[in-house]
Amino acid sequence: xRLDKLHFLLALGTLLGVALPAxxxxxxxxxxxxxSLNKVSDVATASAANExxxxxxxxxxxxxxxxxxxxxxxxxxxxxxxxxxxxxxxxSGGDFNSLFAPLAQRAAIVQFDQDKAxxxxxxxxxxxxxxxxxxxxxxxxxxxxxxPEGSVEHNRDLSRHRADxxxxxIKGKFNDPELxxxxxxxxxxxxxxxxDQEFCQWKRSRTEGACTTADLNRSAFIAWIDCRL
Amino acid sequence: xxxxxxxxxxxxxxxxxxxxxxxxxxxxxLFALLGVVFSAVSTYDFVAHLDRQVHxxxxxxxxxxxxxxxAGTSGCHAVLMSPxxxxxxxxxxxxxxxxxxxxxxxAFLFFRGLDLSLRRGIDRGETGFLIVAALLPVAxxxxxxxISKVELGTVxxxxxxxxxxxxxxxxAAIWAHIGAARGASTSSGQWPLYFLEGCALVLxxxxxxxxxxxxxxxTLTHKNELRHPEDRYGVMLKNKGTGSVPxxxxxxxxxxxxxxxxxxxxxxxxxxxxxxxxxxxxxxxxCNWMVNESLHPGSCAVSEAVLCxxxxxxxxxxxxxxxxxxxxxxxxxxxxxxYALLKQEFPALGTCLGLPLVRxxxxxxxxxxxxxxxxxxxxxxxxxxxxxxxxxTDLGLDFVLARTLEGDGSTRGEVRR
Numbered sequence: 001x002r003l004d005k006l007h008f009l010l011a012l013g014t015l016l017g018v019a020l021p022a023x024x025x026x027x028x029x030x031x032x033x034x035x036s037l038n039k040v041s042d043v044a045t046a047s048a049a050n051e052x053x054x055x056x057x058x059x060x061x062x063x064x065x066x067x068x069x070x071x072x073x074x075x076x077x078x079x080x081x082x083x084x085x086x087x088x089x090x091x092s093g094g095d096f097n098s099l100f101a102p103l104a105q106r107a108a109i110v111q112f113d114q115d116k117a118x119x120x121x122x123x124x125x126x127x128x129x130x131x132x133x134x135x136x137x138x139x140x141x142x143x144x145x146x147x148p149e150g151s152v153e154h155n156r157d158l159s160r161h162r163a164d165x166x167x168x169x170i171k172g173k174f175n176d177p178e179l180x181x182x183x184x185x186x187x188x189x190x191x192x193x194x195x196d197q198e199f200c201q202w203k204r205s206r207t208e209g210a211c212t213t214a215d216l217n218r219s220a221f222i223a224w225i226d227c228r229l
Numbered sequence: 230x231x232x233x234x235x236x237x238x239x240x241x242x243x244x245x246x247x248x249x250x251x252x253x254x255x256x257x258x259l260f261a262l263l264g265v266v267f268s269a270v271s272t273y274d275f276v277a278h279l280d281r282q283v284h285x286x287x288x289x290x291x292x293x294x295x296x297x298x299x300a301g302t303s304g305c306h307a308v309l310m311s312p313x314x315x316x317x318x319x320x321x322x323x324x325x326x327x328x329x330x331x332x333x334x335x336a337f338l339f340f341r342g343l344d345l346s347l348r349r350g351i352d353r354g355e356t357g358f359l360i361v362a363a364l365l366p367v368a369x370x371x372x373x374x375x376i377s378k379v380e381l382g383t384v385x386x387x388x389x390x391x392x393x394x395x396x397x398x399x400x401a402a403i404w405a406h407i408g409a410a411r412g413a414s415t416s417s418g419q420w421p422l423y424f425l426e427g428c429a430l431v432l433x434x435x436x437x438x439x440x441x442x443x444x445x446x447x448t449l450t451h452k453n454e455l456r457h458p459e460d461r462y463g464v465m466l467k468n469k470g471t472g473s474v475p476x477x478x479x480x481x482x483x484x485x486x487x488x489x490x491x492x493x494x495x496x497x498x499x500x501x502x503x504x505x506x507x508x509x510x511x512x513x514x515x516c517n518w519m520v521n522e523s524l525h526p527g528s529c530a531v532s533e534a535v536l537c538x539x540x541x542x543x544x545x546x547x548x549x550x551x552x553x554x555x556x557x558x559x560x561x562x563x564x565x566x567x568y569a570l571l572k573q574e575f576p577a578l579g580t581c582l583g584l585p586l587v588r589x590x591x592x593x594x595x596x597x598x599x600x601x602x603x604x605x606x607x608x609x610x611x612x613x614x615x616x617x618x619x620x621x622t623d624l625g626l627d628f629v630l631a632r633t634l635e636g637d638g639s640t641r642g643e644v645r646r
Binding site for chain 2: 006007010011014015017018019021022023025026027028029030032033034036037041043044045046047048049128129131132133134135136173174176177178226
């Protein structure tokens, strides 16, 4: 076959037909890349939960429990005593309890026998289940109480032992390296913010029999708090 | 005495006096044009991804018809993102798409077919060259079909079009050759010229591509380091990777992109240099408070199973990758459905799934992500605690890995500072 003008015209046309789109497509990508580098990513960043119920008052109390009672700063003392609690809350017991109302689905009440600080099977089960359901929460609050029988001093000690029993069980069961920074203890004895009958509707470790306010306050109120401080 | 031979009869017996049948040459050109179309579509889809963004791709036997794959679930997407879709990936971001030289080859075949079909008296020297030239795409197609089936377990529709076009040009070339005039060929001496023309049609677009393609922004590998890479919670799965360079992948066991990424990393030579640990980050609202909707429903339950499996976590993870559609469908019905599937496949895990201890462990896995302020997406890869940009976990993986593994993570050569 003789190589004539047609042959070379076809060759040139084919070359252009291939080279042109390849060039245009590549340049278009380069342009888009340049534009995209100036855009800010709209992907969310992983963070702890901060639910709508985290009001200023709740955060303030939480911050005070965690700082005043040696948690965030890593101090030696753990937990707030009733007097401190009353001071830091700077509100009535009823108002204090109502702060926790939005936690109804996240909280539980671990109940104890009268004048005892030992966790029974049901209490351990409820505690483990509640603690395992951390989700995005940063802090686990334990608010222990005592019913009014007995002296004020005795009930302070009793509620402290109840809070300690909860903490020790969590430590033994979950081996959480951040426990020191996560758990806030507040023991109220009989002096402040006793739970009223409404809390009988909350998750409790003892569901059989009647629910009295005395039963309710022989307890440790436990809850993960979905707030960022 | 000279025998009385009819020259016309002699030629008729051996082949057409007009040379190769025009129909065969036209068919050759048309099949080559088909190859041009399919390889152009494939090249376009590949080149579009050089902007490091996500694009829908063509996955239809009739380009332009049918929906484009935007979800990344098609075989076309799997093949496009596989290490086999391009060459020299470690040298240039994304590499050179194999479809681009294919486009040049088919364009050359089309040019030859068109040139010959416009002429008369095509001899076997010409058609013989067509056969030899057609063997290249056929051989490449056979190799790529094998890779697709065996290595990737899927076949892309656009690639199938290229395979078909390759076979078509070979058959048409043989047909033309059989019908071509025999005798002394005047064109065999032109094969070197044809060869050079073919080389030009392949090399010129490749060179233009290399010159025009965007340089890799050097700054991208110098940000996003892990703040707290240590495994304080004991949640990292340490059963992958045989290399020595510390690396952490963050993935969701029911995320299709994570599965594809895991396969790409396993197929990459550079991936073998990594001592890979895995952090589970299920994008499922059952356990992950950072998502409002479950992107991969059921992945919390599957993640629990992976953690429950201990040293055999990779077995559960691989099984989950292989059964993502069923697990996602079960997850949409509820976590219990996923637990049931897991217990059926791994009965020994039944005593662990859903219990407080494993749920706490999974939560700590999520908290590791929080403590490092990572974006809420999967997969993510960190090499020497430095993030491989999310946009570089597919086509750019080998290029960026190569730079990161060089030592200090800085990019060299193809960079823009």
